[in-house]
Amino acid sequence: xxxxxxxxxxxxxxxxxxxxxxxxxxxxxxxxxxxxxxxxxxxxxxxxxxxxxxxxxxxxxxxxxxxxxxxxxxxxxxxxxxxxxxxxxxxxxxxxxxxxxxxxxxxxxxxxxxxxxxxxxxxxxxxxxxxxxxxxxxx
Amino acid sequence: xxxxxxxxxxxxxxxxxxxxxxxxxxxxxxxxxxxxxxxxxxxxxxxxxxxxxxxxxxxxxxxxxxxxxxxxxxxxxxx
Numbered sequence: 001x002x003x004x005x006x007x008x009x010x011x012x013x014x015x016x017x018x019x020x021x022x023x024x025x026x027x028x029x030x031x032x033x034x035x036x037x038x039x040x041x042x043x044x045x046x047x048x049x050x051x052x053x054x055x056x057x058x059x060x061x062x063x064x065x066x067x068x069x070x071x072x073x074x075x076x077x078x079x080x081x082x083x084x085x086x087x088x089x090x091x092x093x094x095x096x097x098x099x100x101x102x103x104x105x106x107x108x109x110x111x112x113x114x115x116x117x118x119x120x121x122x123x124x125x126x127x128x129x130x131x132x133x134x135x136x137x138x139x
Numbered sequence: 140x141x142x143x144x145x146x147x148x149x150x151x152x153x154x155x156x157x158x159x160x161x162x163x164x165x166x167x168x169x170x171x172x173x174x175x176x177x178x179x180x181x182x183x184x185x186x187x188x189x190x191x192x193x194x195x196x197x198x199x200x201x202x203x204x205x206x207x208x209x210x211x212x213x214x215x216x217x218x
Contacts (some may be wrong), residue, residue, distance in 0.1 A: 031218045053194040090218050119217030120146035131147040133214030136180040
């Protein structure tokens with residue numbers, strides 16, 4: 001099981017891999033590349049990860065979500081490499097016998113991924129390119 | 140000890156990794172101080188970012204051992 005891909009994300013396949021006969025709902029979350037950030041135009045984003053560690057952190061976060069919502073089945077895929085506006089960078093599926101837990105689990109999963117998994121993105125646009133988070137203006 | 144550079148730190152150093160020989164008792168925070176001394180672009184970043192030792196988050200005060208893999212983790216931006 002890997003949480004990362006260099007290819008476009010197949011959300012339908014991800015849903016099929018998660019939903020069980022006893023589930024009454026699933027929530028599919030997709031994060032997509034938008035055309036602006038902090039007042040700047042964005043044309044594309046390059047994503048990279050510290051892969052062995054990022055895999056472990058994704059597994060740890062998924063375990064945390066399962067611990068908080070024991071009835072929920074969870075899967076996630078994050079795309080790496082060069083993405084353009086409208087491309088999905090991440091897909092998360094949370095399936096559950098009832099919808100409330102699926103919504104809550106999905107929210108927790110994306111929030112925790114954004115906090116801890118070692119993934120970085122460099123935004124590119126007409127004004128140039130920069131890493132999101134730290135710029136460290138260098139020569 | 141092997142030091143890995145990601146994202147902006149790879150751009151700043153122009154390298155993906157380094158192999159360092161360090162005196163016994165060196166902590167991750169000491170390696171960060173040394174990187175700041177070497178790279179003007181890092182001077183304003185007095186505190187190290189999050190750090191990982193052997194692919195797990197660790198404390199910057201942790202003493203490094205022979206064979207450790209150290210990575211400074213600039214603010215993460217997944218999702």
